[in-house]
Each structure stands twice: as C-alpha cells, then as structure tokens.
Amino acid sequence: MTVLARIDDLHISFGGVAAANGVSFIVEQGEFLAVIGPNGAGKTTALRMVAGILRPDSGRVFRGDRDVTSLPAHARVRLGLGFTHQIVRPFYSFTTIENVMLAAGHHQTGSPWRAIAIRSRAAARKRAHEILERIGLAAESEKSPRALPLGQRKRLEVARAIALDPKLLLLDEPLAGLSSAEAATMADLIRTLPGEGITVLLVEHNLGEVLRVADRLVVLDAGKVLAEGVPAEVMKRDDVRQAYTGVV
Numbered sequence: 001m002t003v004l005a006r007i008d009d010l011h012i013s014f015g016g017v018a019a020a021n022g023v024s025f026i027v028e029q030g031e032f033l034a035v036i037g038p039n040g041a042g043k044t045t046a047l048r049m050v051a052g053i054l055r056p057d058s059g060r061v062f063r064g065d066r067d068v069t070s071l072p073a074h075a076r077v078r079l080g081l082g083f084t085h086q087i088v089r090p091f092y093s094f095t096t097i098e099n100v101m102l103a104a105g106h107h108q109t110g111s112p113w114r115a116i117a118i119r120s121r122a123a124a125r126k127r128a129h130e131i132l133e134r135i136g137l138a139a140e141s142e143k144s145p146r147a148l149p150l151g152q153r154k155r156l157e158v159a160r161a162i163a164l165d166p167k168l169l170l171l172d173e174p175l176a177g178l179s180s181a182e183a184a185t186m187a188d189l190i191r192t193l194p195g196e197g198i199t200v201l202l203v204e205h206n207l208g209e210v211l212r213v214a215d216r217l218v219v220l221d222a223g224k225v226l227a228e229g230v231p232a233e234v235m236k237r238d239d240v241r242q243a244y245t246g247v248v
C-alpha cells in the first residue's frame, strides 16, 4: 500500500465552532475514497485544508512523505493535488474547450495571462479535446459554458481539474443538483479515474451513489472521524446510521 496523502489531527475553528476537531485519515494511492457525513460535519472544511485553500489551526497535511501544511493551494496543485469547487465557476467569456486549455495552461505556465496567450496552440487544443472526449463533452467544445446545463457544467469542472494532471483529485459534491440519471453518469465517470492513475477523494451527499462507487468511506460527524472502512461494514454501524440519517 502506498500512502498518497495523510491528514494528521487537523483542527480548525470558525468563531468558536470547531469545524475540524482532530480529523485524521490517509488516502491510499489508486483508491476511490469518499468522505460522507451530515450537513455541517466539516467535509468541505477538511477538503479545503487538504487542498491548501484553508490553513488548519493545528495538525498537518502530507503529500506522500512531504509535509505540505504550509504550502498554498497552487503549490499543492503542482505536487498533484487537484480540486474542484462545490460551486462551479467556469470563465464565461471563453468557450468550453478554452476553459480546459486555460486550466492546463495556468498549471503549466504558472500564469493566467500566459495561459490565455497559449490557448490557440494546436497541442494545447488537442490535449483539451482529448480530456473533453473522455469526459463526454467533446460535442460542446465550442459552446460557452453559459449554454451548458448544470450537469455538463459540472463535467466541465471535472475536465478542468483533470487538465491539472492531478495524482489526487479532490471533488466537493460533484453530484449536487444533478438529476438521478446525471448523478449516476457522473459517478460512473469518476469511478473510471483511479484506473487511469488518478486517486479520488470525493466529498458527497448522495449516499446511494457513494455506496455504489466508492472503495472506502470516511464518515465525519461534528468535525471528527466517526468511522472508516469499506462501505458495507461502515453502513452497518448504528452510530453511523444515527449520525447520518438521524434514525437507527
């Protein structure tokens, strides 16, 4: 087993509310790990601390053996930690394929302005096209993201994250707001990523889809890890059912 990322005893409080109160878990290379838990459990907060968008009050984040706790998000992206936001926010003045190219270009050049300058290059366009094909958006390449329905905009967000060449992809509720058919399509798509060298850390509220596709679960409740393990075992536990559904 190779440890791709390790989260060690993270604490963070917002105005006296402990959103993380000693969160620890590991992410193994090649797995599909889902973090679940009730609203307000601290899932987004934990993910943002792994991505480097939020700095913990205490505790450490490791990428492999390397302590990245003090690195900002863009430096972690360079070490293979890619992420999407819970709220999708493409650049509406660019086409769908240009949005993927800008993400890749920004990653490669370290500058959004240089990324804009190289967006017409054939090689960059080819790679972006391949990513869109893989994500099922090739037919929408020349459309504005504004013209895409939410399900496709969410796929564009995943395409932009894949353009960063992540080793670990952090996804915050990619199924939220989707119809059940779209959610199943998206979950199936994410399921293919570990087979292609992208380990997945998924925060998701759609329990049905999570149980169908995840290899392993971490259950958060009130800023703490309540349980972790394979889905069938974890979901048998009374404390998990109580926390997650309010009923045993």
Ligand SMILES: Nc1ncnc2c1ncn2[C@@H]1O[C@H](COP(=O)(O)OP(=O)(O)O)[C@@H](O)[C@H]1O
Residues within 6 Å of the ligand: 014, 015, 017, 018, 019, 037, 038, 039, 040, 041, 042, 043, 044, 045, 046
């Ligand atoms: N920036 C913030 N300022 C104040 N409180 C926050 C902030 N971010 C999160 N919280 C609080 O921290 C707790 C965990 O939030 P969050 O991580 O968003 O939970 P989840 O994603 O599991 O629904 C909640 O009580 C939330 O209100």
Ligand SMILES: [Mg+2]
Residues within 6 Å of the ligand: 043, 044, 045, 086
């Ligand atoms: Mg959240």
